[in-house]
Each structure stands twice: as structure tokens, then as C-alpha cells.
Amino acid sequence: MPPLDCGHVVRALWDYLDRALDEAEMAAIDAHLAECERCRAHTGFERRLVEELRTLRQQHDDPATLRSQVLDTIRRARAEER
Amino acid sequence: MKSMADSETGITKPDDFERTTLPHLDAVARFALSLTRDRSDADDLVQDTYLRAFRGWRTFRPGSDVRRWLFAICRNAFLRTRRRRGTFVESEDGDVDAMPAVQSHLQAMREGLGDLFELIDVQPAIERAVGQLPEPHHSILVLVDLEGHSYEEAAAVLGIPIGTVRSRLFRARRMIQESLIAFAEDAGLARRAAARASPNEPADTVAS
Numbered sequence: 102m103p104p105l106d107c108g109h110v111v112r113a114l115w116d117y118l119d120r121a122l123d124e125a126e127m128a129a130i131d132a133h134l135a136e137c138e139r140c141r142a143h144t145g146f147e148r149r150l151v152e153e154l155r156t157l158r159q160q161h162d163d164p165a166t167l168r169s170q171v172l173d174t175i176r177r178a179r180a181e182e183r
Numbered sequence: 184m185k186s187m188a189d190s191e192t193g194i195t196k197p198d199d200f201e202r203t204t205l206p207h208l209d210a211v212a213r214f215a216l217s218l219t220r221d222r223s224d225a226d227d228l229v230q231d232t233y234l235r236a237f238r239g240w241r242t243f244r245p246g247s248d249v250r251r252w253l254f255a256i257c258r259n260a261f262l263r264t265r266r267r268r269g270t271f272v273e274s275e276d277g278d279v280d281a282m283p284a285v286q287s288h289l290q291a292m293r294e295g296l297g298d299l300f301e302l303i304d305v306q307p308a309i310e311r312a313v314g315q316l317p318e319p320h321h322s323i324l325v326l327v328d329l330e331g332h333s334y335e336e337a338a339a340v341l342g343i344p345i346g347t348v349r350s351r352l353f354r355a356r357r358m359i360q361e362s363l364i365a366f367a368e369d370a371g372l373a374r375r376a377a378a379r380a381s382p383n384e385p386a387d388t389v390a391s
Contacts, residue, residue: 114281115353119327121334142297143285149300150360153309154328161212167226168208171233175201178237 102129110140118148200240204233207250211257217325218261220314228264232257254340258322265318284357291364295372302372305363312362320355327352 102125110133116122117130134141161167211232215225235256236243243252291299299305316324319341326337327348334352338345 108282111285112280112282114285115356116281116349119334121349142292143288146288146297146299147281147284147356147360150356150363151328153300153305154313154324154356154359155331156306157217157310157313158329158331159213159216161209161216161225162222164209164212167212167229168205170226170230171205171208172201174230174234175237178234 102126105129105133107133107137107140110134110137111143114144114147115151118144118151200237203249204236204253207253208233210250211253214254214257214325214330215261217329218258218322220310224264228257228261231260231264235260248339251336251340254326255342258326258340261322262318281353284353284360287357287360287364291367294364294368296364296367299363299367303367303370308363308366309359312359312366315362316355316358320351320358323348323351324355324359328356 110117110130113122113126113130117127120127122130134144208229212225212229215228215232216222219225219228232253236253239256243249288297291297296302313321313324322341323337326332326340327334332340334345334348337352338348341348
């Protein structure tokens with residue numbers, strides 16, 4: 102794959118961060134980033150944004166109670182069907 | 184082990200519902216919490232999801248992905264709730280790439296906000312920005328960025344092409360980024376940072 106210009110790299114930036122490109126494209130962008138400080142700065146900024154978003158994922162703090170409530174809901178729905 | 188469905192008729196059995204769907208309860212609960220950002224609303228959404236799933240169990244195709252099926256029901260139930268509350272805003276899709284986000288970043292750099300993540304505690308601002316995202320961008324962002332689904336998996340949950348997932352996701356991220364930059368500007372950080380920068384510093388452009 103020929104060397105990429107900055108425009109190509111920034112257009113593919115999020116696909117690159119999501120690893121949604123093929124191996125050759127990933128390698129070509131890696132090679133560009135190794136040489137281009139500005140694109141590296143853009144990539145670092147967008148990567149940090151995506152990482153911050155991923156930390157918003159939450160776990161339910163009382164799964165046992167929720168499970169019990171869901172089972173009750175299913176039991177009532179089943180009883181209504183009969 | 185009892186099969187989930189009659190292998191000859193392909194029909195699901197009512198008693199298999201709990202055995203098949205409950206192992207995914209934690210994932211559905213997490214997804215609901217990501218969508219609603221409110222524990223009580225999330226619990227209601229989970230109940231609604233399982234009730235709708237139970238009533239639609241006969242339509243579930245044995246062998247297909249039950250988790251994906253539950254997520255789709257959950258997301259649709261969430262959208263119905265939002266519509267009832269009048270908070271549903273449909274936005275146009277378009278061909279979106281990362282270029283506008285980079286331009287936003289360039290603008291932030293000019294204002295001295297290139298190290299935005301070091302200047303402010305971004306978590307509250309990001310959380311608020313995610314909560315304010317319009318549909319359908321909000322659901323896409325939750326599925327891919329918070330829940331870690333691939334573009335393909337998100338497309339399957341939402342019943343849309345992968346290209347649409349990409350364009351909506353990228354637009355959502357750009358909106359979050361612009362909200363963060365606006366938050367920093369409103370906090371006066373841009374002015375303070377710009378005052379430290381050289382007044383003669385040339386404006387940046389995206390090269391080639």
C-alpha cells in the first residue's frame with residue numbers, strides 16, 4: 102500500500118481507532134503516524150475521547166433484586182396467558 | 184439437555200424462555216443503564232424489555248442470537264419511552280468521516296485547548312453530552328462505545344446497514360467532542376489558555 106497523506110489518515114481516523122480497517126490499511130496508518138506529529142496529536146486526542154466514553158459503562162448495583170423483579174413480571178405475564 | 188426448540192418445527196417452547204433469556208439479564212441491565220443513565224428508569228426498561236420479549240417469544244427464531252434480539256427490544260422500548268416524553272429528536276444521516284472532528288480539534292488547539300483532557304475533569308461533561316445526544320445517535324454511541332459492540336453487531340441490533348452505523352457513530356462522537364470544547368470555552372479555559380499562547384502563532388490547517 103502506498104504512503105498515505107494526512108487527509109486520508111484523518112478521514113479514516115475513527116475506523117482506525119475502532120480497528121475497523123484491514124491489516125494493510127492499519128499498517129499504512131501506523132507508518133504515517135510514526136512520521137507525522139500533527140496526525141499523531143489528532144489521533145491521541147480522538148483516542149482519549151473514545152477511552153473516556155468507554156469508562157461511562159456501568160454495572161447494575163443490585164442484580165439479584167432486578168432478577169427477582171423480572172421473574173415476577175414473567176410469572177404474572179404467564180398467569181395472564183393461562 | 185432439553186432443546187430450546189423443536190428441531191423439526193423450529194417452534195420455541197414457552198418454558199424455555201427464562202432458561203434462554205435470563206443469562207443475558209446482566210447485559211440487558213447494563214445496556215438499559217447506559218441508555219437511560221438513571222437506575223430507576225433502567226430497571227423499568229429492563230422489566231418492559233423482558234415483558235415484551237416474553238410476549239413475543241413465539242416469534243423468536245431458534246438458533247438466532249438471543250442477546251442481540253433482547254438488545255433490539257430494549258432499544259425499541261427505550262425509544263418509545265423517549266417519544267412519549269417528547270425527548271426524541273431524529274437527526275439526518277449523512278456521509279460522515281473523522282475530518283470534521285479533526286477540524287474541531289485544530290480549532291481547540293488554536294484556542295489553547297489541545298490538552299483539553301488535562302485541563303478539565305471531562306467525565307461530568309461527557310456524561311451530560313451523552314445524555315443530550317439525539318436519537319438515533321445516542322443508541323449507536325451506547326452500543327459501540329459504551330457496550331463495546333462492533334459495527335456489525337450494532338448494525339444487527341438496530342437493523343440498519345453498517346455504513347449507517349459508522350456515519351451515526353462518527354456524528355455522535357463529533358457532537359460529544361464539540362460539547363466538550365464548548366464546555367471548556369464556557370468555563371473560560373480557552374481565553375486563559377489563548378492568553379498564554381503567542382498572539383502571532385499561525386493558524387493550523389489539515390495538511391494535504
